[in-house]
Amino acid sequence: xxxxxxxxxxxxxxxxTSRVMAWVLAATLPGIAVLCWHYGWGVLFNLAFAxxxxxxxEALLLxxxxxxxxxxxxxxxxxxxxxxxxxxxxxxAPWWLVLTGVIAAIVVAKQLYGGLGQNPxxxxxxxxxxxxxxxxVEMSRWSAPDxxxxxxxxxLAQFFGLIxxxxxxxxxxxxxxxxxxxxxSTAEFWANPTLLPAANLLAWQxxxxxxxxxxxxxxxxxxxxxxxxxxxxxxxAVMSGxxxxxxxxxxASPVFxxxxxxAIFGAFFIAxxxxxxxxxxxxxxxxGVGIGVLxxxxxxxGAYPDAIAFAVLLMNFSVPFIDYYTQPRSYGHKKARRxxxxxxxx
Amino acid sequence: MSDISLGKISRDGLWNNNPALxxxxxxxxxxxxTASIVNALGLGLATLLVLVGSNTAVSLIxxxxxxxxxxxxxxxxxxxxVTCAELLMKAYTFELYQILxxxxxxxxxxxxxxxxxxxxxxKNPVLPAATDGxxxxxxxxxxxxxxxxxxxLFGQGTLFAGMELLLGPMAADWxxxxxxxxxxxxxxxxxxxxxxxxxxxxxxxxxxxxxxxRRKAAAAETPKVSRRVRVTGTIS
Numbered sequence: 001x002x003x004x005x006x007x008x009x010x011x012x013x014x015x016x017t018s019r020v021m022a023w024v025l026a027a028t029l030p031g032i033a034v035l036c037w038h039y040g041w042g043v044l045f046n047l048a049f050a051x052x053x054x055x056x057x058e059a060l061l062l063x064x065x066x067x068x069x070x071x072x073x074x075x076x077x078x079x080x081x082x083x084x085x086x087x088x089x090x091x092x093a094p095w096w097l098v099l100t101g102v103i104a105a106i107v108v109a110k111q112l113y114g115g116l117g118q119n120p121x122x123x124x125x126x127x128x129x130x131x132x133x134x135x136x137v138e139m140s141r142w143s144a145p146d147x148x149x150x151x152x153x154x155x156l157a158q159f160f161g162l163i164x165x166x167x168x169x170x171x172x173x174x175x176x177x178x179x180x181x182x183x184x185s186t187a188e189f190w191a192n193p194t195l196l197p198a199a200n201l202l203a204w205q206x207x208x209x210x211x212x213x214x215x216x217x218x219x220x221x222x223x224x225x226x227x228x229x230x231x232x233x234x235x236x237a238v239m240s241g242x243x244x245x246x247x248x249x250x251x252a253s254p255v256f257x258x259x260x261x262x263a264i265f266g267a268f269f270i271a272x273x274x275x276x277x278x279x280x281x282x283x284x285x286x287x288g289v290g291i292g293v294l295x296x297x298x299x300x301x302g303a304y305p306d307a308i309a310f311a312v313l314l315m316n317f318s319v320p321f322i323d324y325y326t327q328p329r330s331y332g333h334k335k336a337r338r339x340x341x342x343x344x345x346x
Numbered sequence: 347m348s349d350i351s352l353g354k355i356s357r358d359g360l361w362n363n364n365p366a367l368x369x370x371x372x373x374x375x376x377x378x379x380t381a382s383i384v385n386a387l388g389l390g391l392a393t394l395l396v397l398v399g400s401n402t403a404v405s406l407i408x409x410x411x412x413x414x415x416x417x418x419x420x421x422x423x424x425x426x427x428v429t430c431a432e433l434l435m436k437a438y439t440f441e442l443y444q445i446l447x448x449x450x451x452x453x454x455x456x457x458x459x460x461x462x463x464x465x466x467x468x469k470n471p472v473l474p475a476a477t478d479g480x481x482x483x484x485x486x487x488x489x490x491x492x493x494x495x496x497x498x499l500f501g502q503g504t505l506f507a508g509m510e511l512l513l514g515p516m517a518a519d520w521x522x523x524x525x526x527x528x529x530x531x532x533x534x535x536x537x538x539x540x541x542x543x544x545x546x547x548x549x550x551x552x553x554x555x556x557x558x559x560r561r562k563a564a565a566a567e568t569p570k571v572s573r574r575v576r577v578t579g580t581i582s
Contacts, residue, residue, distance in 0.1 A: 108541075134532040 015223075017116070021076035023221055024269070027214035028083055031265065034210040035087060038203040039143055041155035042091030046098055047083060049159075053102040054082035061111035077116045081105050084124040084269055088262065088309075089131070092141035094161050100134075101127040121316045122276045125309040132309065142173050174204050174260040176305040178252055185249040201260065208264045215268025224272040227281050231288025232267035232295070233258060239296035251300070263295060266308035276316045283319075283326035290315045350470070352477050359481025366489035367550050371458035375449045376490060377539040381501065384508045386494030388442045390487030391512075392431040392450060394480070397459055399427040401479030404467040420463045421454070428453045442511040458486060489546065496533075496542045503528035 035043045058078040062069045085101050105127035113119040132139050143150075150158060157163045172180070177196045181189045189195060218224045236257055243251040257263065262270075271277060271291050278287035291311045298307030329335040365371050372393070380386045403423045411419045432450045435443040443450065453459065462482050467475040499505055503525030509517035532538050 130532050130537075133535065133537075134530055136531075 017075040017077065020223055021080045023223055024080050024218065025076065025083060027217040028087065028269065030213045031207060031211040032083075032087060034207050035091070038207065039091035040150055041152050042093070042143070042150070042159065043087070045095075045155060045159045046086040046089050046091065046093055049095055049098050050082040050086035050089075050102050051079055053099055054078045054106050057102060057106045058111070061107055062115075065111065065115070067115065072115065075116060078106055078110075081110065081123045085127050087265075088124065088128050090139060090141045090143075092143055092158060093138060095159055096161075097131060097135060097138050101131050104130045117275055119275055120319070122270060122273050122312055125270060125312045125316075128309040129313060132304065140172070140176070173305065174201055174256075175299065178256070178260075179299075179305045186252065187249065204261075205259045208259045208261075211265040211268060215264065218268060218272070224268070225281065225284065227284035228272045228277060228288040228291075229267040231285045232271050232292045233263065235289040235292030236263055236295055237292075239293055243296075243300065257296065257299070261299070261306045262308045266291075266295070266312065270308060270312055271315075276312075276319065278319050278322045278326065280323070280326045280328050282328070283322045286322050286326065287315050287319065290318065350474060352474065355474055355478050356481045359478060359483075360485045360488070364485040364489065364550075365458040365462075365482050366486050367547055369458065369461070371461055372456040372486065373543075375452060375456060376486075376493065377536055377543065379446055379449050380490055380493040380497055380539055381534050382498040382508065383491060383494040383506055384442065384512050385445060386490040387487070388435070388439065388512050389446055389449060389453075390483075390490040392428075392435060393453055393456065393459070393490075394483030394487055395431050395434075396424060396427040396453055397462065397483040397486075398476055398479040399430070400424045400459055400463055401467040401475045402472060403427075404463045405470060405472045405475035408468045408470075416468060417460070417464065420460060420468070424459050424463065425454050439512055445511070458482065492546060493539065493542055496546075497538055499524060501530050501533035501538060 032043065032047065055073065055078055059069050059073060062072050082102060082105070085105055086098065089098060089101065105123040109121055109123035109126035110116070110119050113121075154163065174196055178189065181195070184192075215224075215229060219226060219229075237254040240252065240254040240257040244253050252260075267288075271288060278284050294311035294314055295307045298304060298310055302310075304310070325338050327336055359365075363369065366373070366376055375389055375393075379389050400420070400423050404420055407419070407423075428451060431453065432443075435446075435450060462478060466478045470478070495505060498507065503523060505522040505524060506517075506520040509520045530538075533542065
């Protein structure tokens with residue numbers, strides 16, 4: 001047996017970006033599978049079209065910026081952005097909606113800011129927020145998962161706008177339905193199954209759990225740390241718990257908030273983007289808590305039923321500030337003094 | 347300072363030192379009202395009028411006002427001109443006045459106007475000061491109209507919609523519908539203005555860089571004439 005003789009220092013082989021991104025892509029598979037099962041071919045068309053357009057645009061922009069094209073394309077980051085955007089879009093989205101989103105994500109939010117590692121805002125969420133503000137009708141075209149699902153050729157025709165979307169096919173998401181319950185109390189809302197069909201609720205819960213499984217893979221592979229997901233979901237649960245205890249007749253339970261929207265997907269896949277999230281572990285906790293609290297506030301008091309994109313973007317703004325105040329002490333040095341230094345004047 | 351040429355003042359106002367693209371002043375009205383060409387042109391004309399008037403007046407009284415109180419005095423002058431512009435718009439283009447709303451009185455707070463009064467008009471005679479006001483105003487208005495055109499075209503798919511609000515009945519059929527049944531709300535809303543503004547500034551920088559390179563290339567191409575020192579002859 002021959003032992004390798006290597007003298008110290010033993011450097012740790014850092015994981016290449018392309019491998020990290022490939023694992024993130026792999027971790028989205030359970031979520032994508034459950035989405036397809038409930039919503040049919042539209043999800044796959046969104047994914048395929050977004051990835052094709054994203055990679056093409058990334059290559060084009062890299063050429064324009066005189067950067068090595070194949071080197072940057074191989075890091076898979078454009079694919080991850082496009083997949084995360086595509087699974088956020090409603091399954092009945094038309095092709096131009098996907099294309100506009102990909103342009104906003106890859107061209108504006110990523111490459112115009114300087115490419116991977118330089119973008120202060122999560123590209124997929126920039127695109128999602130832009131689309132939600134610009135095209136509210138198309139962005140709410142979620143089909144009802146318990147109902148009739150379009151076949152392959154009909155889905156394709158719908159995607160390219162050859163046939164119009166039948167209104168009977170669309171249905172509101174659970175968060176949207178609960179938001180628009182009007183004068184009903186929570187008990188009356190749940191007592192009336194026509195408002196929110198059980199199959200719709202179940203589908204969203206299954207999707208959320210599938211995203212959670214993917215997130216656990218990321219945790220197990222140590223591609224993300226526990227801080228951000230735990231902080232996001234924990235603060236969302238605490239916020240909704242407080243309001244549920246104070247006035248349970250008007251506010252939804254923490255379980256509803258955690259499982260019936262994009263909270264789990266956002267906590268594991270969106271908020272943990274290493275480029276746009278806070279850096280230190282303590283900073284990640286502050287960042288995650290901020291996202292969780294904002295999600296609850298916007299969902300409950302804001303104008304939109306779900307709020308992952310806005311919450312993440314708002315906390316992306318605060319990341320430089322959080323990083324400044326949570327910089328860890330380096331060994332052998334005093335902790336950096338932050339804020340107003342009064343004694344300097346003396 | 348007073349021997350500055352009118353040509354240079356014009357170039358500065360329109361391009362090199364454009365108040366919107368280079369000084370980045372007056373961004374609040376610039377971003378808020380440029381959803382269409384007619385809004386942009388209306389606010390641009392009002393700002394132009396105020397800028398020429400205030401620069402001229404400030405230049406006229408520049409030797410009478412003590413330095414310590416010059417800023418309040420300038421603001422008073424600017425406010426009077428803004429009131430004039432506001433009343434004129436109320437009288438002749440009332441619908442447009444209602445659309446632009448608070449942004450007409452807010453011209454008083456446009457830093458571009460006070461900036462030009464203090465930085466230029468207070469130190470120069472009337473003619474250069476008025477020219478500076480005119481050119482800065484035109485530069486500002488050009489950016490407003492360009493931004494308005496971009497946002498109207500890509501936000502609503504039209505150009506020159508509603509021009510009759512500003513120009514009267516003769517402009518009633520000027521509207522060009524470039525993309526029918528089209529709407530991109532993002533560009534109509536304020537974030538779209540930031541986005542278009544960024545693109546315009548980037549384009550200006552790119553043009554400047556291109557011109558600079560061409561100038562350098564031209565300078566490098568011209569053969570250097572070898573200069574011989576004249577050693578003969580008489581020095582008068």
